[in-house]
Structure formats: C-alpha cells, structure tokens
Amino acid sequence: xxxxxxxxxxxxxxxxxxxxxxxxxxxxxxxxxxxxxxxxxxxxxxxxxxxxxxxxxxxxxxxxxxxxxxxxxxxxxxxxxxxxxxxxxxxxxxxxxxxxxxxxxxxxxxxxxxxxxxxxxxxxxxxxxxxxxxxxxxxxxxxxxxxxxxxxxxxxxxxxxxxxxxxxxxxxxxxxxxxxxxxxxxxxxxxxxxxxxxxxxxxxxxxxxxxxxxxxxxxxxxxxxxxxxxxxxxxxxxxxxxxxxxxxxxxxxxxxxxxxxxxxxxxxxxxxxxxxxxxxxxxxxxxxxxxxxxxxxxxxxxxxxxxxxxxxxxxxxxxxxxxxxxxxxxxxxxxxxxxxxxxxxxxxxxxxxxxxxxxxxxxxxxxxxxxxxxxxxxxxxxxxxxxxxxxxxxx
Numbered sequence: 001x002x003x004x005x006x007x008x009x010x011x012x013x014x015x016x017x018x019x020x021x022x023x024x025x026x027x028x029x030x031x032x033x034x035x036x037x038x039x040x041x042x043x044x045x046x047x048x049x050x051x052x053x054x055x056x057x058x059x060x061x062x063x064x065x066x067x068x069x070x071x072x073x074x075x076x077x078x079x080x081x082x083x084x085x086x087x088x089x090x091x092x093x094x095x096x097x098x099x100x101x102x103x104x105x106x107x108x109x110x111x112x113x114x115x116x117x118x119x120x121x122x123x124x125x126x127x128x129x130x131x132x133x134x135x136x137x138x139x140x141x142x143x144x145x146x147x148x149x150x151x152x153x154x155x156x157x158x159x160x161x162x163x164x165x166x167x168x169x170x171x172x173x174x175x176x177x178x179x180x181x182x183x184x185x186x187x188x189x190x191x192x193x194x195x196x197x198x199x200x201x202x203x204x205x206x207x208x209x210x211x212x213x214x215x216x217x218x219x220x221x222x223x224x225x226x227x228x229x230x231x232x233x234x235x236x237x238x239x240x241x242x243x244x245x246x247x248x249x250x251x252x253x254x255x256x257x258x259x260x261x262x263x264x265x266x267x268x269x270x271x272x273x274x275x276x277x278x279x280x281x282x283x284x285x286x287x288x289x290x291x292x293x294x295x296x297x298x299x300x301x302x303x304x305x306x307x308x309x310x311x312x313x314x315x316x317x318x319x320x321x322x323x324x325x326x327x328x329x330x331x332x333x334x335x336x337x338x339x340x341x342x343x344x345x346x347x348x349x350x351x352x353x354x355x356x357x358x359x360x361x362x363x364x365x366x367x368x369x370x371x372x373x374x375x376x377x378x379x380x381x382x383x384x385x386x387x388x389x390x391x392x393x394x395x
Contacts, residue, residue: 039069043077050081059090072107079115086275088119088307099128106132106139113145120308122152140169144177147184154376156188175201175208182214189378191221209239217248220255228252243273250282262286270302277303277310284316293320315346322353330354345374349381356392365392 037045046061062078065071075098082091092115098105099112109132116125126149132142147162163181170177182197195218202211216231229252235245250266253259266283273279284299297320303313314337321330334351337344352367368385375382 039065039071039074042068043074046078046081050085055085055087059087063094072105076107076111079111083115083118084275086306088115091115092119092121106135109135110141110145113149117145117148117152120152122149125149126153138169140166140174140177143169144180148180151184151187156184160184160188173204175204175211178204179211179214182218186214186218186221191218194218195222207238209235209242209245212238213242213245213248216245216252220248220252225252225256241272243269243271243276243279246272247276247279247282250286254286259286259290263290270299275306277306277308277313280306281310281313281316284313288316288320293324296320311344312346314344315350318347318350319353322350322357325357327354327358331358343374345371345379346381348374349385352385352388356388361392361395365389368392 042061042065046058046065049055049058049061058081059078062074062081066074066078075094079091079095082088082094092112095108095112095115098108102108109128113125113128113132116122116128126146129142129145129149132139133146136142143162143166147159147166150156150159150162160181163177163184166177167181178197178201182194182201185191185194185197195215198211198215198218202208202215205211212231212235216228216235219225219228219231229249232245232249232252235242236249239245246265246269250262250264250269253262253265263283263286266279266286269279270276270283280299280303284296284303287293287296287299297317300313300317300320303310304317314333318330318334321327321333331351331354334347334354338347338351348367348371352364352371355361355364355367368389371385372382375385
C-alpha cells in the first residue's frame with residue numbers, strides 16, 4: 001500500500017470514528033532493568049538544558065522523554081527547539097523518523113514539512129505538503145506549507161495563490177497564516193497589500209511582537225521610515241530578545257544612511273539569534289560597506305557555516321577575495337560551493353567576476369550566462385551580469 005493511500009485511508013477512518021488514538025512509537029522500548037527518570041522529569045531536564053544553552057544534552061533529553069511518553073507535543077517541542085537553535089538538519093532527521101514510522105499521522109507530515117521549510121529544502125517540503133492536501137484538501141496547514149515551499153523555490157505567484165487558499169480555508173482565523181501571506185506579498189513587491197494583511201493579523205493578536213516586526217518591515221518597504229521605526233521599537237519593547245526585530249531595525253537604519261546605528265542593531269540581532277545565517281550576512285554587508293574587510297570576512301564565514309547557510313554569503317566572501325586580488329582563494333571557495341548546490345545563482349555571478357579578473361574570458365561569460373539562467377528576473381544583479389557579458393564580448 002502506498003504512503004498516500006495509507007494516509008487517505010487512515011484519514012477516512014479517523015473521520016468515521018471521531019478521532020484516532022496515539023501513533024506507534026518510533027524508538028525501541030527501554031530495558032526493564034534500567035532505572036530511568038519518567039517522561040515529565042526528562043522533559044523538564046530538556047527545557048532546563050535548553051535554557052542553559054546545553055544543546056546536546058537538551059536534544060538527548062527530549063528524545064528520551066518522547067521515547068517514554070510518545071506524546072506528540074513533546075516531539076513538536078523537540079523539533080521546534082532544534083530549529084530555533086540552528087540545528088535544522090537534526091530537526092529534519094527527528095521529524096522524518098516520526099513521519100516514516102507513522103504513515104497515518106497527518107500531524108507528523110506537517111511537522112516534517114515545517115522542518116524541511118526551516119532547512120530551506122523547498123522541493124521536499126512541497127512534496128510533503130502535497131501529501132497533506134491530497135489527504136484533506138480542506139486543511140489550511142497543507143496549503144500554507146505548499147505556499148511557503150513554492151516561495152523557497154522562487155515560484156512566487158504559485159506561493160501567493162496557495163497562501164490565499166490557506167487563509168480562505170482557515171476557520172480559526174489564525175494570525176500566523178495571515179503573516180505568511182503578508183510575507184509572500186512583500187516578497188513579490190506588494191508592500192501595501194502585505195501591510196494590510198499584517199494589520200489584520202495585529203487585530204487578532206495585538207501583543208504579538210513578530211507581527212509588529214513585519215509591520216515595521218512593510219512600512220520600511222513602503223518608504224514610511226518613521227512609522228516603520230515605531231513598529232520595530234514596539235516589537236523590541238514586547239520582546240527584547242527578538243533577533244528579527246533588531247535585524248529589521250538594522251536594515252531600516254541602513255536605508256536611512258545611518259551605518260553606525262545599523263551596525264549596532266545588526267550586532268544585537270546576531271547576539272539574540274546567533275544561529276540565523278541571514279543576520280550574519282547582513283552584518284557582513286555593513287562591515288563591507290564600511291570597508292572593514294576583516295570583520296566582513298568573519299561575518300560572511302559565519303553565515304556560510306550555519307545550518308542552513310545563507311546562499312549569498314559564499315558569493316560575497318568570494319567577492320572580498322577578488323577585491324583583495326586573492327583569485328585562487330575565491331575560485332577555491334566558489335567551485336566547491338557550486339558542486340554542493342549547483343542551483344544557487346549568485347555563486348556563478350561571482351565566479352564570473354573571478355574568471356574575468358583572471359583574464360579567462362569564455363569561462364567568465366559562461367558563468368555569467370549560467371547566473372542569468374538561474375536568477376529570478378527581478379534580481380538586481382541581472383543587469384550587472386548582462387553588462388559584464390557585453391563588455392567581455394567587446395574585448
């Protein structure tokens with residue numbers, strides 16, 4: 001029996017019976033002779049270790065607690081802990097184990113999809129989201145995850161359409177789904193409509209710091225900088241540990257040409273959320289603009305080493321090597337990056353810069369053209385690559 005058929009059958013049986021019982025355990029039972037703490041004590045240990053930054057101990061305690069209790073809420077908390085602390089690959093591993101062992105659990109499908117989305121694995125997340133929708137086309141969570149997966153794959157219009165469907169199906173009127181639609185609209189250059197979605201979400205959850213963050217982002221993109229700052233300041237007041245709030249504030253200060261304030265805000269962003277590669281990349285950008293290249297290199301390297309790495313960080317690190325005329329170092333950095341993931345456009349862009357600087361005309365043109373094949377049409381570097389090709393062909 002196929003996974004999809006099993007899920008559909010199980011879903012139908014659940015509806016007929018008025019609900020399903022707990023799923024099958026995915027780990028072997030502990031030996032009887034071992035004296036282990038109970039599940040609640042282990043869960044408390046996991047939370048304490050997480051609070052203390054002891055990530056490996058927390059990971060183990062969460063796993064042991066779930067093995068004893070088989071409580072899905074414990075598994076969900078475990079995966080969320082891993083995602084928040086930058087252990088996306090481990091989150092995928094843990095959620096996939098449950099997904100593989102519990103074919104009938106739609107909650108397991110959704111959790112696995114969430115982990116895949118956190119790990120920027122859009123194609124796999126889309127496949128799992130489609131399985132949720134095939135089992136129940138009226139489930140807003142399936143459509144929400146399909147939309148986000150499309151966005152990761154740069155299929156923005158399809159993503160927006162799926163998220164609109166999720167909002168229309170959401171009888172609970174969740175602020176979270178509205179937020180995702182707002183983010184999608186902002187990504188495709190519709191900040192006015194995005195702001196309306198964020199405002200609607202704010203009415204449903206007026207003290208949610210994240211909603212204030214996104215409203216600040218939308219107002220910034222609308223050019224309403226003072227209004228943007230008010231929302232971001234409120235977000236920080238509501239949640240002083242919110243790294244995203246400081247990140248967006250840093251981008252706002254950068255737009256206001258206040259580089260010192262931008263550096264300070266982005267430094268706080270990486271302090272509050274040290275596992276967010278995007279925040280390290282933005283800090284590297286500020287250092288690069290300030291021509292503090294040693295600090296920029298360190299920040300970019302951090303952005304490349306986190307899980308998942310920020311895609312443009314490798315390219316910018318390569319660019320700094322180019323600026324320093326360290327062409328061999330740049331080439332050694334970019335070629336393995338392309339081998340690991342041949343679909344990241346910016347790597348080809350900067351490898352083209354490397355080859356142009358080394359006088360390898362055809363290699364440079366080939367890499368610029370590969371960038372143009374892969375990059376979204378709205379990418380601001382498209383014009384730059386086209387101009388570089390024209391210049392090289394004139395030589």
